[in-house]
Amino acid sequence: MEPEEEVVSIRLVYGADNDMEREVRISCPDATGLGCDVTRMLLDFGLRIVHGDMSTDGKWCFLIFRVALCCSVPAHWLLLKSRLEKICPRSQGAQALWRWNSRGSEPLLHPFLLQVTSYNREGVLHDLMHVLWEADVAVFKAHITTGPSDKVLDLFWIYDNKKELPENHRVLQICDLVRDCVGQPDAECSITPAPPDSCAEDSTSTILKRCACKDAKPAASLRKIMSHRKSSNSVQSDLSSWQGSQSEEYGGLEDVQVTIDNSTTSAYSLINIVCRDRKGLVYDLMRTVKDIHIRVAYGKVHVRQDYMCEADLFVQEVDGHQITDQEAQEELIERVKQAAALPVVISIKDVYDETCTELLVLANLDSGARGRPRVTYDVTAALNAMQLCVFMADVYIESPVGDTEQRPQELHRFLVHCIDGCRLSSSQEKRSMYECVHASLTGTELVSTPFPAQPSQLAKPKEQPAPSHKSVARQFRHWKW
Numbered sequence: 001m002e003p004e005e006e007v008v009s010i011r012l013v014y015g016a017d018n019d020m021e022r023e024v025r026i027s028c029p030d031a032t033g034l035g036c037d038v039t040r041m042l043l044d045f046g047l048r049i050v051h052g053d054m055s056t057d058g059k060w061c062f063l064i065f066r067v068a069l070c071c072s073v074p075a076h077w078l079l080l081k082s083r084l085e086k087i088c089p090r091s092q093g094a095q096a097l098w099r100w101n102s103r104g105s106e107p108l109l110h111p112f113l114l115q116v117t118s119y120n121r122e123g124v125l126h127d128l129m130h131v132l133w134e135a136d137v138a139v140f141k142a143h144i145t146t147g148p149s150d151k152v153l154d155l156f157w158i159y160d161n162k163k164e165l166p167e168n169h170r171v172l173q174i175c176d177l178v179r180d181c182v183g184q185p186d187a188e189c190s191i192t193p194a195p196p197d198s199c200a201e202d203s204t205s206t207i208l209k210r211c212a213c214k215d216a217k218p219a220a221s222l223r224k225i226m227s228h229r230k231s232s233n234s235v236q237s238d239l240s241s242w243q244g245s246q247s248e249e250y251g252g253l254e255d256v257q258v259t260i261d262n263s264t265t266s267a268y269s270l271i272n273i274v275c276r277d278r279k280g281l282v283y284d285l286m287r288t289v290k291d292i293h294i295r296v297a298y299g300k301v302h303v304r305q306d307y308m309c310e311a312d313l314f315v316q317e318v319d320g321h322q323i324t325d326q327e328a329q330e331e332l333i334e335r336v337k338q339a340a341a342l343p344v345v346i347s348i349k350d351v352y353d354e355t356c357t358e359l360l361v362l363a364n365l366d367s368g369a370r371g372r373p374r375v376t377y378d379v380t381a382a383l384n385a386m387q388l389c390v391f392m393a394d395v396y397i398e399s400p401v402g403d404t405e406q407r408p409q410e411l412h413r414f415l416v417h418c419i420d421g422c423r424l425s426s427s428q429e430k431r432s433m434y435e436c437v438h439a440s441l442t443g444t445e446l447v448s449t450p451f452p453a454q455p456s457q458l459a460k461p462k463e464q465p466a467p468s469h470k471s472v473a474r475q476f477r478h479w480k481w
Helices: 034-044 076-087 122-134 168-182 222-231 247-248 281-291 326-341 375-385 429-441 469-476
Strands: 008-011 019-031 047-056 062-068 112-119 137-146 150-158 188-193 257-261 269-276 294-305 308-316 344-351 356-364 388-398 409-418
Touching: 019 034, 019 076, 034 047, 034 076, 034 112, 034 281, 047 281, 062 281, 112 122, 122 150, 122 375, 150 326, 168 188, 168 344, 168 469, 188 356, 222 326, 257 326, 281 308, 281 326, 281 469, 294 344, 344 429, 356 375, 375 388, 375 409, 375 429
Parallel strands: none
Antiparallel strands: 008 019, 019 062, 047 062, 047 294, 112 150, 112 188, 137 150, 137 388, 257 269, 269 308, 294 308, 344 356, 356 409, 388 409
16 A cells, blocks of 8 residues: 555654654544544644644545654553554445444443562563553553552453453453563463442442543534523533632633634634643644544644644534534633643642652543543653552542532542552642642653652651551551542
8 A cells, every 4th residue: 555545654754863753644534523533633642733734625634743752761662553444434335424322333332350469579560551552542541559578459341452352262361461560470360250239330430431532422412512601500511620729829710821712714713822732732632622522624833942832733622613602612622631731630748647648630531431541651651750659549539429510530549658658648748749740641841850759758757656567457448538
């Protein structure tokens, strides 16, 4: 097949670092939500978009992205090409726009439970997440515990994107990869269908029907959202839960410029966004407009030399008209600003009588009920760099309680301590962890180097010696997690 005829082609960029940059070209039938799926895949491979062009005539789309690897991320160009080809729609007879319908959507994946029992070692959770990703396994829920004897029980609720589980050869393949990863040939590994009670929607942890955005059931349009809000006299928005000290610490909404122009063209509204560049920015923009059923006909993204990103999106409402309502424009601007400024929410606090430090990362789901890519991987990479240990970890989806506009969100919770078993006792240590995790998630550089979490550099209580790792573990047996 000639390169011009390929659905996906990945090419060298002349004059650039051949090890770090590529040009990704996609030419395929159009699909509502395809831009979100493609940019999500690029983020899943740890790639940052430095230039992009997206265009469609409603039947066929053409996408060009110049992408660069983030620091410490290995290149998987052939694997990227293969996975992009899987998510692209196939040619339709009349080349009609790919739209969701109950019969044409992809069959739902079945959840499985991967259980791994091994002895603890530094960085094992980070390595396991990478190995499962390479095996094309999606982790949508996890529970990791470390016992007093330094034995680790890892529970991963997974989907097999290859749709080969529970075939025996696939089970053996994944278990062999896991054992090689932990470096313990005698590690116990099993894969079974996930128990229904562990995936019940009425529990604290919720399981949702995951699918690609192009296969997702259409969400409520921006016009319906505004109409419902007016009729119920509600001023609450799902954006309110994302406000907080984070926006003050990292510039937040005031550093994002968003304007909507209806005079450039009579058919589309032009959304112009100017903000600081980061990893996953284009994905967050595309996810946000897809969530409210706004269709992007053309888009252009460019990162300037001062690391500021400028994006132009020509959009329409679901009925093919411009966005002319003033309140709808204000709502769209607020949502886009929020997506650009605060892709995740990070909080840190002491828990369990201040014996351990809790790190909580909160991220939105996309319209296909999928969590943000690479969160656990990036967080554990940051913790490993700071020589911090993860004693317990949980990943789960939590649905809002009551009649609210909030959507389900994905929570990543980590109980963290230093290598000598004590918590992060000073505000400076917690601030350093915050900055390192934030930098890893957004692909930005740290202003200052985080502290190395060595025992000699950590503030210890004067009243009593710092507890050992095992003593902390024994205390946790009395707590319900």
